[in-house]
Amino acid sequence: MHRVFRAICNRLVASAGLVAIWFCLAQPATAQELLLPASRDEIADRERLSSWTLDKFPAQPFMKEIYWDRRAQELPAFFRDSLVQYVARTYYMNRDNFDGTKSQAYAAGGWLAVRTGLIGDLFGIHAAFYGSERLFGPLDQDGTKLLAPGQNNINTLGQIYGRIQLGDQEIRGGRQLVDTPLINPQDNRMVPNTFEAATLVSLPDKDRFYDYALGYIWNIKPRDSNDFIPMSNALAGTGTEGTPFGMFRLRPIPGLVLTAMDYNVQNFINSGFGQAEYDFRQPKGMPNFILGGNVIAQTSVGDNLLAGSPFETYQGFCEGTDGVCRLDALHRGVCDREPIQDLFAFRDQTELYGHAASVL
Numbered sequence: 001m002h003r004v005f006r007a008i009c010n011r012l013v014a015s016a017g018l019v020a021i022w023f024c025l026a027q028p029a030t031a032q033e034l035l036l037p038a039s040r041d042e043i044a045d046r047e048r049l050s051s052w053t054l055d056k057f058p059a060q061p062f063m064k065e066i067y068w069d070r071r072a073q074e075l076p077a078f079f080r081d082s083l084v085q086y087v088a089r090t091y092y093m094n095r096d097n098f099d100g101t102k103s104q105a106y107a108a109g110g111w112l113a114v115r116t117g118l119i120g121d122l123f124g125i126h127a128a129f130y131g132s133e134r135l136f137g138p139l140d141q142d143g144t145k146l147l148a149p150g151q152n153n154i155n156t157l158g159q160i161y162g163r164i165q166l167g168d169q170e171i172r173g174g175r176q177l178v179d180t181p182l183i184n185p186q187d188n189r190m191v192p193n194t195f196e197a198a199t200l201v202s203l204p205d206k207d208r209f210y211d212y213a214l215g216y217i218w219n220i221k222p223r224d225s226n227d228f229i230p231m232s233n234a235l236a237g238t239g240t241e242g243t244p245f246g247m248f249r250l251r252p253i254p255g256l257v258l259t260a261m262d263y264n265v266q267n268f269i270n271s272g273f274g275q276a277e278y279d280f281r282q283p284k285g286m287p288n289f290i291l292g293g294n295v296i297a298q299t300s301v302g303d304n305l306l307a308g309s310p311f312e313t314y315q316g317f318c319e320g321t322d323g324v325c326r327l328d329a330l331h332r333g334v335c336d337r338e339p340i341q342d343l344f345a346f347r348d349q350t351e352l353y354g355h356a357a358s359v360l
Contacts, residue, residue: 063085063086063087064085064086064087065083065084065085066083066084066085066086067082067083067084068080068081068082076117077117077118077119077121078116078117078118078119078124079116079117080117081116081117081118082114082115082116082117083114083115084112084113084114084115085111085112085113085114085115085128086110086111086112086113087110087111088108088109088110089108089109089110089190090106090107090108090135091106091107091108091146091189091190092105092106092107092136093105093106093144093146095143095144097143101141101143102141103141103142103143103144104136104137104138104141104144105134105136105137105141105142105144105146105147105151106134106135106136106137106146107132107133107134107135107137107146107147107190108132108133108135109130109131109132109133109154109190109191110130110131110190111128111129111130111131111158111191112128112129113126113127113128113129113159114126114127114128118165121165122164122165123162123163123164123165124162124163124165125160125161125162125163126159126160126161126163126172126176127157127159127160127161128157128158128159128160128194129155129156129157129158130154130155130156130157130158130190130191130192130194131153131154131155131156131191132146132147132153132154132155132189132190132191133153134147134151134152134153137151138151139151144189145189145223145224146189146190146224147190147224148224148225148226149224149225154190154191154224154225154226155226156191156221156226156227157175158175158191158192158194158221159174159175159176159177159194160174160175161173161174161175161176162174165203168202168203168205168208169200169201169202169203170200170201170203171198171199171200172197172198172199172200172201172215173197173198173199174196174197175194175195175196175221175228176194176195176196176197176199177192177194177195178195178197178199178213178215178217178245179213180213180245180247180261180345181247181259181261181273181275181294181345182245182261182263182271182273182296182344182345183195183217183243183245183263183344183345184344184345185223186223186344186345187223189223189224190223191223192223193220193221193222193223193344194220194221195217195218195219195220195221196217196218196219196220196221196228197215197216197217197218198215198216199213199214199215199216200212200213200214200215201213201214201215209250209251209252210248210249210250210251211248211249212246212247212248212249213245213246213247214244214245214246214247215244215245216242216243216244216245217231217242217243217244217245218230218231218242219231219242220234220344222234230242231243231265231344232265232267232268232305234344235265235268235269235306235344236268236305236306238305239267239268239305241265241266241267241268242265243263243264243265243266244263244264245261245262245263245264246261246262246263247259247260247261248260248261254281255278255279255280255281256276256277256278256279257275257276257277257278257279258275258276259273259274259275259276259277259294260272260273260274260275261273263344264301265301266301266302267301267302267303267304267305268300268301268302268305268306269298269299269300269301269306270298270299270300270301271296271297271298272296272297272298273294273295273296274294274295275292275293275294275295276292276293276294277290277291277292277293278290278291278292287322288322289320289321289322290319290320290321290322291318291319291320292318292319292320293316293317293318293319294316294317294318295314295315295316295317296314296315297312297313297314298311298312298313298314299311299312299313300312315330316330317329317330
């Protein structure tokens with residue numbers, strides 16, 4: 001019954017999303033498109049938290065953002081407050097692997113995303129189509145993750161979800177991005193990881209002293225795939241389990257950021273993360289310093305299906321930087337053979353989490 005209900009919900013959300021995309025792209029001749037004004041960050045400083053709008057969303061690097069003409073007040077909010085994002089990418093990779101093989105490909109693509117305004121100040125839709133087309137790639141030199149296995153193209157509706165906005169937070173259901181330290185888009189190839197999930201997330205706002213994300217993820221579409229598979233399948237190649245997760249970030253005083261999260265794939269693994277970072281925020285013209293550190297702890301759970309036997313793994317990392325030079329220290333502890341698992345996220349082992357662009 002649960003599977004039937006979920007399938008019906010997914011179909012309804014997908015149908016509504018496709019209709020929204022058609023209407024938002026087929027704009028009437030009287031509507032004008034405007035590139036996002038450069039002053040949008042300043043608008044966020046003047047708005048109150050209780051009136052959260054897309055104006056508070058931080059500008060995204062390497063991404064074009066287009067609004068309807070805000071002067072078109074006669075249009076329904078569903079259209080008037082809509083946002084279109086598009087990204088074009090090319091990527092060439094030529095790598096010699098440790099086993100003597102070679103991976104090589106040249107791809108072009110990107111994505112087109114549409115985020116509608118709200119119906120009744122409550123319900124909206126977000127959708128994104130991703131593509132990566134092979135320009136060059138010998139079939140015997142697979143493995144770059146720029147394309148699907150076998151050097152095949154990637155063309156997929158990676159995001160399509162309904163959203164209920166309540167103040168400065170959203171309830172989301174469907175295919176979406178998840179952005180946490182241990183589960184995130186891993187967007188360092190042509191297209192990101194996306195997830196089939198139900199989540200509650202805080203909307204980006206630099207004036208708020210906290211952020212959070214929590215929910216349940218059933219499936220993941222890896223960055224080199226057209227298809228969604230269960231989280232346990234992506235982790236271990238078997239099973240149909242998903243994972244609950246939660247992340248909370250706190251900024252109690254200027255310069256200090258505290259982050260904690262956890263996720264649990266039943267019978268496979270539990271992963272926890274904690275990080276503290278302090279930015280001294282020196283005046284302009286003076287050297288600035290940032291100090292921080294994090295720890296990751298992973299353990300087997302339930303039937304121990306990941307390693308076949310119980311294990312515990314941990315990793316500690318600390319960093320100090322003045323913006324020019326950086327001092328790092330990394331320590332790992334491994335019990336019973338199992339290393340730190342990073343299949344759901346991109347985390348440079350010598351980077352603090354939290355400096356990537358925000359995602360909708």
